[in-house]
Every structure is written in structure tokens, then in C-alpha cells.
Amino acid sequence: MTNRRDFLKKAGLTTVAAAGASTLAAPAVHAAGRPIKWRLQTYAGAALAQHVIKPSIDAFNKAANGEMEIELYYADQLVPTGELFRAMQRGTIDAVQSDDDSIAAPVDVSVFGGYFPFASRYSLDVPALFNHWGLKEIWEEAYGEVEGVKWLSAGAWDPCHFATKDPIRSLADLKGKRVFTFPTAGKFLTRFGVVPVTLPWEDIEVAMQTGELDGIAWSGITEDYTVGWADVTNYFLTNNISGAWAGSYFANEERWNELPDHLKTLFNLCMDSSHYYRQHWYWAGEAKLRTQGEKLELTSIPDEEWATVEAEALKFWDEIAAKSERNARVVKILKEYNAAMAKAGRPYRYG
Known part of the structure; x- marks a missing residue:
């Protein structure tokens, strides 16, 4: 100040x-x-x-x-x-x-x-x-x-993961959770009952301690440990809504x-x-702290259930594409790129 x-x-x-x-x-x-x-x-x-x-x-x-x-x-x-x-x-x-x-x-x-939901799977994308x-x-x-x-x-x-006080093991567990996240990510996550909360970055740790927030969807596990969020949350959801922040x-x-x-x-x-x-x-x-970190317990939503989130993301893409001709060009590239990665197979995509 x-x-x-x-x-x-x-x-x-x-x-x-x-x-x-x-x-x-x-x-x-x-x-x-x-x-x-x-x-x-x-x-x-x-x-x-x-x-x-x-x-x-x-x-x-x-x-x-x-x-x-x-x-x-x-x-x-x-x-x-x-x-x-x-x-x-x-x-x-x-x-x-x-x-x-x-x-x-x-x-x-x-x-x-x-x-942007599921636009990337890895940081090199x-x-x-x-x-x-x-x-x-x-x-x-x-x-x-x-x-x-x-x-x-x-x-x-x-990548973008949830770090939360309570465990997330199904989409139903996300409903009503007050989560600090980015504007567009938050808009997408409201489809699953998440309540996006906007706060100054430096206030997040205290907001988790006071109960103003239930979780954070702002980073991967590296940042959770680096900035202190792993000290005020208990669980880390291995499913993510994007492979990399751009x-x-x-x-x-x-x-x-x-x-x-x-x-x-x-x-x-x-x-x-x-x-x-x-x-x-x-x-x-990301790998070291998932396997050697001692502060956060890992949880997962089953793949078949998480697939519904990925499918919803494609609908979200089309809604964004409809907003402008330039957005439509970006979405077209994202679709073509991800299709190419899937066709290329390993190591670019694993199913």
C-alpha cells in the first residue's frame, strides 16, 4: 500500500x-x-x-x-x-x-x-x-x-485445477462452491453450479481462512504451494479445465x-x-508436488463424468465463436489444432 x-x-x-x-x-x-x-x-x-x-x-x-x-x-x-x-x-x-x-x-x-476451457492440454500447446x-x-x-x-x-x-477445503469427487460436489477464478473460466464453471468470486489476489489466502471462499480454480499445484494456498486448502482435484493459462x-x-x-x-x-x-x-x-507434496490430498472426478464437462466446453466454444468473426477464426484454429493433436497421437495426445 x-x-x-x-x-x-x-x-x-x-x-x-x-x-x-x-x-x-x-x-x-x-x-x-x-x-x-x-x-x-x-x-x-x-x-x-x-x-x-x-x-x-x-x-x-x-x-x-x-x-x-x-x-x-x-x-x-x-x-x-x-x-x-x-x-x-x-x-x-x-x-x-x-x-x-x-x-x-x-x-x-x-x-x-x-x-479458456479445454483450449489446451499441455503448456506447449x-x-x-x-x-x-x-x-x-x-x-x-x-x-x-x-x-x-x-x-x-x-x-x-x-494448468487450471481446483484446490478446495472439502473434497471434490463428483460434479455434484462443485455445486454452490464459492471459487476464486478468472472471468471466462468462472462464466463457464457456473454451468456446474460454481459461484465465481472476484477478489484482489493478495486477499485470497485470508478469504479461504475466513470461509469467504470454498476453493480456488486459479492455478496448478505448483502455485498452490508457492504462494501459500496449499496451507489453507486440503484437497487438489486432478481434473482440470485447461492445460495451460495463456x-x-x-x-x-x-x-x-x-x-x-x-x-x-x-x-x-x-x-x-x-x-x-x-x-x-x-x-x-506439477509432477513433483502431486507425488511428493504432503499438504494436499489428491481427488478425482471419474473420467466418464468429466467427459460431460469437456462436451459442454465445445458448446461454450461455439457460443464464443458466434460473438465475432475474429472469435470464430480463433475457435476454428483451436478445433483444427486439437484434432491434429489427437490424430498425431502419442506423445501429443493420449486418447
């Missing part, structure tokens, strides 16, 4: 709501000999950010050799996560790491950010879809229509365009480094 208060004073945020101006941020490019300064806020709290972004930002600041410095802020530290897009658009902050869904990005494809199956070009097209923001890169995070990096378009090409290249390399780190950190953690 101290950081946020200091930031608000310096940026003059309180005057913006009334004035509607975009005069908050100091120019990112300073006088000759002084470094370019950026403020980047991630969706992740401090403990999680040590893995999902901080190593790459530390590397960037070191490699920039005094030409540029990125100040990293954690979830809701300067701006509430749901307001990140607008804050970046008006130049209050310079860059964001999050999913499109959580930051309320004003593009039709934002619904596919975060956990996300970079494959963006870099080789056409999603990158669609995201560039969508964000190219929005003034002031540059979409930079997408990558994969962990998140992106964004920047204020003016700030990005001001960068010299070599610093743009360096930032691109550091984003790739971040994407790669998460691939092996999550992949190793």
Missing part, C-alpha cells in the same frame, strides 16, 4: 479521473546519459512473481547496461488488476504482464486469455498455437485496432515506439526467457 500511495502522489492519479487527461506519467525517455525508466506491473503477487517474471526483468536490467531500467510491481501494487489495461493505455504505467481476460482488454479475443497456428497474427490484428497499447508476446503458465506482455504503444531497436530486441529476448523458464518450472513442479 505504501508503494501505491507514493505512486499515486507522483503520478497524480486522483486528478485524472476528473480531468480525463493522460498527463500522468513522466516521459519514458530522459535526457542524454540518463536511463529510460519503465514501470511494469504483473498480475502475480510477490511470491509468484519471483518465478513468472522477476528473473527475466533482472536479466533485462543487467543486460541493458544502464541504458534502461524496468521497475517491477506486483499484483494490485500500483493499479488494481482489472484496471491495468486502461492505466497502461493512458501511460500511467508502461507495461503489463497478465492475461487479456483479467485486465479487461477491450478486444473480442480477450475471452481466450487466461483459462500455447506457444505452438501462437507461433505456428496463426494466433499471433490474430492478436496483432485485434490489438492493432486499439489505440495506445502494443501487444507483444504470449506464453503458457500452469498470458501476455503488453506495453504502452508510445513508450514502446520510443525504444531503440536494440532495446526492443533485448526485451523480446527476455520475454522469451520468461516463457521458457515457466515451461520447465511448472512442468517439473
Whole structure:
């Protein structure tokens, strides 16, 4: 909160709501000999950010050799996560790491950010879809229509599982459960009686302790242990509604365009480094903590019952596809990709 208060004073945020101006941020490019300064806020709290972004930002600041410095802020530290897009658009902050869904990005494809139900089975599906199956070009097209923001890169995070106080062993056990999750995932899960709850990220642990929440569907088991949620839940459901969270990096378009090409290249390399780190950190953690973790008991919903959830997801896909021509293109790619993976067989798909 101290950081946020200091930031608000310096940026003059309180005057913006009334004035509607975009005069908050100091120019990112300073006088000759002084470094370019950026403020980047991630969706992740401090403990999680040590893995999902901080190593790459530390590397960037070191490699920039005094030409540029990125100040990293954690979830809701300067701006509430749901307001990140607008804050970046008006130049209050310079860059964001999050999913499109959580930051309320004003593009039709934002619904596919975060956990779009069953869009992926493994984390490698996300970079494959963006870099080789056409999603990158669609995201560039969508964000190219929005003034002031540059979409930079997408990558994969962990799968989406339930961590709960009470055991989940059937779909009936989900009914009435108050669950912290992402907007689109929550909308889908209401079909099975789940009650989605939106809270600041840092409040989740306390909300589980006070009974405000019954569970969390925001991550895999690696994050449950890393951020402390495994200490306030008892069970981990092995069924998941997505194989990987899809998140992106964004920047204020003016700030990005001001960068010299070599610093743009360096930032691109550091984003790739971040994407790669998460691939092996999550992949190793998910298996290790399921088999060696001692805090959470594993439960499962039978495959034949869970198949009804997967079937419902395809209906959900078609509903999203009907909302725009561009969404329809994304859903078409997802269907074609998953059909190709199933046809390819092992190791891409196991039935």
C-alpha cells in the first residue's frame, strides 16, 4: 500500500479521473546519459512473481547496461488488476504482464486469455498455437485496432485445477462452491453450479481462512504451494479445465515506439526467457508436488463424468465463436489444432 500511495502522489492519479487527461506519467525517455525508466506491473503477487517474471526483468536490467531500467510491481501494487489495461493505455504505467481476460482488454479475443476451457492440454500447446497456428497474427490484428497499447508476446503458465477445503469427487460436489477464478473460466464453471468470486489476489489466502471462499480454480499445484494456498486448502482435484493459462506482455504503444531497436530486441529476448523458464518450472513442479507434496490430498472426478464437462466446453466454444468473426477464426484454429493433436497421437495426445 505504501508503494501505491507514493505512486499515486507522483503520478497524480486522483486528478485524472476528473480531468480525463493522460498527463500522468513522466516521459519514458530522459535526457542524454540518463536511463529510460519503465514501470511494469504483473498480475502475480510477490511470491509468484519471483518465478513468472522477476528473473527475466533482472536479466533485462543487467543486460541493458544502464541504458534502461524496468521497475517491477506486483499484483494490485500500483493499479488494481482489472484496471491495468486502461492505466497502461493512458501511460500511467508502461507495461503489463497478465492475461487479456483479467485486465479487461477491450478486444473480442480477450475471452481466450487466461483459462479458456479445454483450449489446451499441455503448456506447449500455447506457444505452438501462437507461433505456428496463426494466433499471433490474430492478436496483432485485434490489438492493432486499439489505440495506445502494443501487444507483444504470449506464453503458457500452469494448468487450471481446483484446490478446495472439502473434497471434490463428483460434479455434484462443485455445486454452490464459492471459487476464486478468472472471468471466462468462472462464466463457464457456473454451468456446474460454481459461484465465481472476484477478489484482489493478495486477499485470497485470508478469504479461504475466513470461509469467504470454498476453493480456488486459479492455478496448478505448483502455485498452490508457492504462494501459500496449499496451507489453507486440503484437497487438489486432478481434473482440470485447461492445460495451460495463456498470458501476455503488453506495453504502452508510445513508450514502446520510443525504444531503440536494440532495446526492443533485448526485451523480446527476455520475454522469451520468461516463457521458457515457466515451461520447465511448472512442468517439473506439477509432477513433483502431486507425488511428493504432503499438504494436499489428491481427488478425482471419474473420467466418464468429466467427459460431460469437456462436451459442454465445445458448446461454450461455439457460443464464443458466434460473438465475432475474429472469435470464430480463433475457435476454428483451436478445433483444427486439437484434432491434429489427437490424430498425431502419442506423445501429443493420449486418447
